[in-house]
Amino acid sequence: MIRFEKVTKWLGGSLVLDEVDMEIRQHETFCIVGASGAGKSVSLKHMVRLLTPDSGRIFVGDDCVNEARGKDLDRVRNRFGVLFQGAALLQWLNVGDNVGLPLRMKTDKPDEDIDRLVKEKLEMVDLVETFSKTPYELSGGMRKRVGLARAIIEDPEIILYDEPTSGLDPVTSRTIDRLISRLKTDLGVTSVVVTHDLHSALAIGTRIAMLHDGKIVETATPKEFIKSDNEIVKGFLEAQYITTEAEWKRDPSP
Amino acid sequence: MKRSHMKEITMEVTVGAFIFMILLALGFFTIIFSYENIFAPTHSVAVKFDHVRGLRQGDNVFIRGVQVGRVRSMEIMEDGVRVHATLDYPPNLREDYRVEILPSSLLGGQYISLYEGSPEALSISYDQMLYGATPVDIMEETTATIKTLRESLVEGGILENLESTMLRLSRITEDIEAGRGSLGKIMADETLYENIQKVTENLNNITSMMERGEGTLGRLMTDETVYNNLLEISDNISLISRRITAGEGTMGRLFAEDDTLYEDLVESAAAIRKITTQLAEGEGTIGRLFTDEELYEEAKLLISEIRATIDDFRETAPLTTFTSVFFGAF
Amino acid sequence: MIIQEPEHFEPTRNFVQNTGRHVLAMLRGSGRAMLMLLEAMRDIPHGLSSKHRHDILLQQYVSGVKSLGVLTVVALFTGMILALQTGIELRRFAQEVYIGSAVTLVMLREMGPFMTGMIIAASVGSSFAAQIGTMVVSEEVSALEVMSIKPVRYLVMPRLVALIIMMPLLTVYTNVIGVVGGAIVGQTQLGVSMPAYFDNATQYAQNKDLYVGLFKAVVFGILITTVSCYQGFSTTQGAVGVGRATRRTVVISFLVMLAVGYMITRLFYQ
Structure with missing residues (x-):
């Protein structure tokens, strides 16, 4: 579905992605983990061409993202829904307008239809009551859920999550995890989750990739991941107090 | 949703009202600055x-x-x-x-x-x-006027003429005062006056007496006083005529003594006449100043203003610069 | 793509290299800003659609109506100062009545558009830069890009249209208030009656003065939008970057307005 071929990226004088090869399969939940500054978000941004690689190519289906322009790029991007780290809601619009923004701007749907669709998506994230509120009136977790509702408003094939649980308390984080799992089941989407929260990755991921110093050091299923011999992976697991399989519970969905 | 809808309507109305008012003002000023009064016939x-x-x-x-x-x-x-x-x-x-x-x-x-x-x-x-x-460019006109004034006064010789005329006039009056020359003597010589007075007195007496019929021709002949008087008259008359013909004495000198006074007078009179004629006819510069009331007024105004300006020049120098820059900028 | 990737340069070794780099950066920035402006102008026809109508209206409201208060004060005092300064000097010649035309001409030709431009650049332009800068920092602009909503069309075009419409209108307002300010000083300080003042005020000004001033205002509106939105999009490094973008917006807008204002004056008044 998404394929990185020797993607290299320099940012601000340092090598962020170093000939990264990676493949994300359809309908899986692919988690990219790693320390801060390891290049997780950068790799995510490459998938929707918010960044262009210095060398290498990125394919989404058969489309080469880093060579797409104009309408082709729009078409590729339309396959994605992205949940940004801070939810990236437009501050001067209320929740309903934020979620409905892509439809309002890109389609000629009447307002009633848009409102109906918006409410539908808000219901999926359990926030239908916030329709008329402004982003200021929402908590961090609620904002992320509204951002998620906006990401799925156009029924994308792929949803990208950039640190969906960062800055949230553990309870809210698990709520988000469950939401990601539920959306995957309900909508049948491919999910790419960038996170440093290994609990979350182990809980929701089909496969987990570990990025370190611009390279993928390990790609494995959660079960294999915690048993990995890779020293970097081991260190990362230990840092989050995860040592055995018994210490995490698979599948957070209700 | 209803609240935000109301808010939007308020915003629309406010923006619309603002645009409408400003366009109205713009139209108003456009009319004013085109200097056309469209509301009244012009x-x-x-x-x-x-x-x-x-x-x-x-x-x-x-x-x-x-x-x-x-x-x-x-x-x-x-x-x-x-x-x-x-x-x-x-x-x-x-x-x-x-x-x-x-x-x-x-x-x-x-x-x-x-x-x-x-x-x-x-x-x-x-x-x-x-x-x-x-x-009329008041500055240009005044400059020209002042220029011609100066030219004619200095270069045209009017000043010299006037000077020499005045000199002569003053000499004449001095002479008259001092009793020199013919006119002076006329003024100063008592004898001539007395003589003439006596003659007229005597003649008057004679005629009066003749009118009254006092005495006769014989009586006239015998009367010594009358005789003496007559003698004196004839003496005097002969003296006068002699002196006149000889170019002596008062009247004589006046006419014949020498040509200086005559020439002086002629010259002065001519010069004065010329000047006065010119003045009267409004020729020349001063003449124009006298005859052209408007120019006179303008010049007077101008000169007073120039003087005021010059007086203030030191103070106003920055202002002059300011105004020239200010108005020059547009 | 409107958002710039962070750039990295090796430390400069000498003054020449440093200067050259700054000049190149300036030229590149100007070029990008110009391209952004062209894109926004090309998008203006989209502004007619109902999708952008609300945004344009909102920007008109924010940049126009909301600025009236500060503009009133600034314009009033500008007119009053102009009248007082010229009046004191003209009084030496007993020509105080000419403050009418002096204030009107200066307001129409120069001060009206320029004061409006300054106020709008400082208040509205800086808010454009801060708002867009914050959006860049919080990835809202990225979100728009990913949603295939063109940031320039969605963010710059409505602001551009709003300022193109509002700047000349605000300038008319500033002109009127400035001339009234002059009249107040004339009446109270210089003994020039209102009718005499206004008669003189309308005596020398021409439609050319009015409309060249308004043309200037339109150009200033375009400049302010371009500079502020470009600075906003160029924001990097979080809150500090937003502050820098705001400051640069005001400084660059002032400089560009002064230079362009001079050129327009030169063009129309040889």
Whole structure:
């Protein structure tokens, strides 16, 4: 579905992605983990061409993202829904307008239809009551859920999550995890989750990739991941107090 | 949703009201600055000037001191400038109308003065092309006047003439006072006066006596007094005539003693006459100053203003710079 | 793509290299800003659609109506100062009545558009830069890009249209208030009656003065939008970057307005 071929990226004088090869399969939940500054978000941004690689190519289906322009790029991007780290809601619009923004701007749907669709998506994230509120009136977790509702408003094939649980308390984080799992089941989407929260990755991921110093050091299923011999992976697991399989519970969905 | 809808309507109305008001103001100013009064009938006049000396669009038009309109446009033609002005009132023009461009202040600015003409003259239409007088540049005119004044005074010899004339006149009066020369003597010589007085007295006496019939011719002959008197008269008369013919004495000298006084007088008289004639006829510079009331007034005003300006020059030097920069900027 | 990737340069070794780099950066920035402006102008026809109508209206409200208060004060005092300064000097010649035309001409030709431009650049332009800068930092602009909503069309075009419409209108407002301010000083300080003042005020100004001033205002509106939105999009490094973008917006707008204002004056008044 998404394929990185020797993607290299320099940012601000340092090598962020170093000939990264990676493949994300359809309908899986692919988690990219790693320390801060390891290049997780950068790799995510490459998938929707918010960044262009210095060398290498990125394919989404058969489309080469880093060579797409104009309408082709729009078409590729339309396959994605992205949940940004801070939810990236437009501050001067209320929740309903934020979620409905892509439809309002890109389609000629009447307002009633848009409102109906918006409410539908808000219901999926359990926030239908916030329709008329402004982003200021929402908590961090609620904002992320509204951002998620906006990401799925156009029924994308792929949803990208950039640190969906960062800055949230553990309870809210698990709520988000469950939401990601539920959306995957309900909508049948491919999910790419960038996170440093290994609990979350182990809980929701089909496969987990570990990025370190611009390279993928390990790609494995959660079960294999915690048993990995890779020293970097081991260190990362230990840092989050995860040592055995018994210490995490698979599948957070209700 | 309802709340935000209401808010949007309020916003729309506010923005709309603002735009509407400003467009209204814009339209208003456009009309004002085009100097067309679209709400009242106006009357167009076209005046041809040789040149307009910096008249500008929007300058005022005055009739008898009342502002009645403004300059709308100007176009340069082959032989002058055609000025179109819009008037609020139709001017009642006569054949001897006069259109002038006058300075509105010493700092600059012009206005058109429209003199409609005397009521006795034939009435004419204002639709036709009017002809304006060449405007007077007060500065230029004054400069020229002062220049000619100086030239004629210094270079034209008027000053010298006047000086020598005055010199001579003063000499003559001195002479007269001192009793020198003929006129002086006339004034100063008592004898002549007494003689003449005596003669007339005596003659008067004789005739009176003859009228009264006192005495007879014989009596006249015998009367010694009369005889003596007569003798004296004849003596005197003969003396006078002798002296006159000899060029002596008072009258004699006056006529014959020498040519100096005569020539002096002739010269002085000629010079004075020339000057006075010129003055009377308004020729020359001073003459013009005397005869041309307007120029005189202007010059007087100008000179007083120039003096005031010069007095203030030290103070006003920065201002002069300021105004020239300020007005030069536009 | 409107958002710039962070750039990295090796430390400069000498003054020449440093200067050259700054000049190149300036030229590149100007070029990008110009391209952004062209894109926004090309998008103006989209502004007619109902999708952008609300945004344009909102920007008109924010930049126009909301600025009236500060503009009133600034314009009033500008007119009053102009009248007082010229009036004191003209009084020496007993020509105080000419403050009418002096204030009107200066307001129409220069001060009206320029004061409006300054106020709008400082208040509205800086808010454009801060708002867009914050959006860049919080990835809202990225979100728009990913949603295939063109940031320039969605963010710059409505602001551009709003300022193109509002700047000349605000300038008319500033002109009126400035001339009224002059009249107040004339009446109270210089003994020039209101009718005499206004008669003089309307005597020398022409439609050319009014409309060249309004043309200037339109150009200033375009400049302010371009500079502020470009600075906003160029924001990097979080809150500090937003502050820098705001400051640069005001400084660059002022400089560009002064230079362009001079050129327009030169163009129309030889």
